[in-house]
Amino acid sequence: MDAPIRPELVDFHGISMTKIFTENWENIQNFQARPDDILIATYAKAGTTWVSQILDLLYFGQTERHKTLPIYERVPFLELHIPSYMSGTEQADNLPTSPRLIKTHLPYQLVPKSFWEQNCRVVYVARNAKDNMVSYYHFNRMNQGQPAAGDWNSFFQKFMEGKMVFGPWYDHVNGWWKKKQTYPKIHYMFYEDMIEDTGREIDKLCSFLGLSPSAEEKRMVVGGTQFDNMKKNEMANYSTIPMMDFKISPFMRKGKVGDWKNHFTVAQNEEFDEDYKQKMKDPTLQFRTTI
Ligand code: A3P
DSSP states (O other): OOOTTOOOOEEETTEEEOGGGTTTHHHHHTOOOOTTOEEEEEOTTSSHHHHHHHHHHHHHOSOHHHHHSOHHHHSOBTTOEETTTEEHHHHHHTOOOSSOEEEEOOOGGGSOHHHHHTTOEEEEEEOOHHHHHHHHHHHHHHBTTSOOOOOHHHHHHHHHHTOSTTSOHHHHHHHHHHHHHHOOOEEEEEHHHHHHOHHHHHHHHHHHHTOOOOHHHHHHHHHHTSHHHHHHOTTTSOTTOTTBOTTTOOSSOOOOSOGGGGTOOHHHHHHHHHHHHHHOOOTTOOOOSOO
16 A cells, blocks of 8 residues: 655646755756766766766765765755755755766746756766666555656656656657757756766766866766665665665666566557557657667
């Protein structure tokens, strides 16, 4: 049985959200970005934590901070606001590091305007819809701060209808892809590429950021961000968040491409593909559901 604290979806500027992401809206809208801030933008469950850990290690290495502060303190979640517990804007304002790494799941049109005005770099990570859906399903099952997942079949329908926190996956990935045409300081990455060759994707990321790590530093980043290492790293695996019940599903669950095949029925897959074709018309944005 789901606990009663499970929130309802609310419509917020046309996007489904829950209160913990809208209640601090004035401070979010007025958030003052700095020119060297790096915004890590993703649809939820696309690999945010992975790329956050990569960026944190690239910039700051394996320092004391890295070993003692959980990822959500090193990389604040901008729109998250749980009174007297956590506030993304406050955490970001108080971050002692430079650059500041800041995470968001907002669709591009809701991002505070100072990020664009300050010409900040944005790292966007996208993940194929099928695996993203499966990961999101297990996340909503285990995280009491999210709406109840319901059964797989109803979650599957809700995902296609866009009735998810942060709105439809389809609009999110397309919106950020189009934004990149007019705002070139977006590095658009794919989870599947990172799985295929993490080192290659870190090289591309570094060239976007203007970083040149040594071979040794790069080895440390690749090693430190491997799935198995992050899964057992308490500062990266979210095991310190009480709202998450790892007995239902761990945060670092499988870390694979293609787990959707263990969830989608043949009929669901056909229905999904038909609907996908209608929603994803831009031939320049292609995802891989297997590698
Ligand atoms: P799964 O549920 O499919 O395992 P986010 O950080 O955006 O919430 O995304 C979480 C997803 O990224 C989870 O997917 C998680 O296992 C996966 N992930 C996290 N770290 C990873 C890593 N180092 N390598 C591969 N996948 C990783």
